[in-house]
Amino acid sequence: MSIWWSLHLRREAASVPLARRLLVGTMETAGVDPDISYDLSVALSEACANAVEHGGDSSTGYLVTAFIDGDTCRIEVTDSGPGFPEQPRRHDRRRPRTAQQAPQPAAPAHDEHGRGLFLIESLTDHVRVRNRPGHPGAVVSFDKILKWREDAALLRAS
Secondary structure, eight states, X not given: OEEEEEEEEESSTTHHHHHHHHHHHHHHHHTBOHHHXXXXXXXXXXXXXXXXXXXSSTTOEEEEEEEEETTEEEEEEEOOSOOOSSTTXXXXXXXXXXXXXXXXXXXXXXXXXXXXXXXXXXXXXXXXXXXXXXXXXXXXXXXEEOOBOTTOHHHHHO
């Protein structure tokens, strides 16, 4: 069994907790381990906050799509803003296996901007950041391997 949902949200601060609550409710209903659900909800909040802050003029919205398939959850946040400065800026990172491969912070700890992507990278297993092909805007997608509670609804449905 798989679950997916998609939201088109206004670029308003109030949309961030709405997306987060929907994700947490879905994860809880499906039976995802609360620690994994928390990590994903914080990562989603950061991606949505970036879309609200950088995602274009106030008349445009942004799109959040979440997909649970098997033991993986993928979340994608797409906005209509100017995109990333370097055309195209691509970032594709998988969780490092050794300390020598550990990623460097995206911004210094004292910098107010740039920590959101670093936090998303720290909380998830795979992150991809890119500009939308053929359209203005940016896409931030991230995956996390799920752990399940013993009473998980998706495990019983399989």
